[in-house]
């Protein structure tokens with residue numbers, strides 16, 4: 001599955017770019033980075049499609065948390081990582097919902 005090049009969250013435009021190699025500020029390697037200042041999600045190019053999609057979903061969760069303006073005193077970085085990892089996992093395993101179908105019932 002191809003990743004979207006851009007998407008909107010609460011009306012805000014986010015971009016998705018594939019990059020050669022990603023490194024956190026502390027020097028550790030990572031598969032994705034969510035830059036909330038520029039609203040750009042960076043995903044490592046050399047992942048297999050499943051890893052790439054999972055990395056995108058993880059970063060998308062960070063973007064959603066950012067746009068939801070959740071109080072940072074209530075959600076520290078470690079908890080946010082756990083949530084993003086868990087939600088990305090849920091979305092990649094048998095997640096299926098057709099919102100329009102539900103609307104039309």
Ligand SMILES: [Zn+2]
Nearest residue numbers: 058062081084
């Ligand atoms: Zn993360």
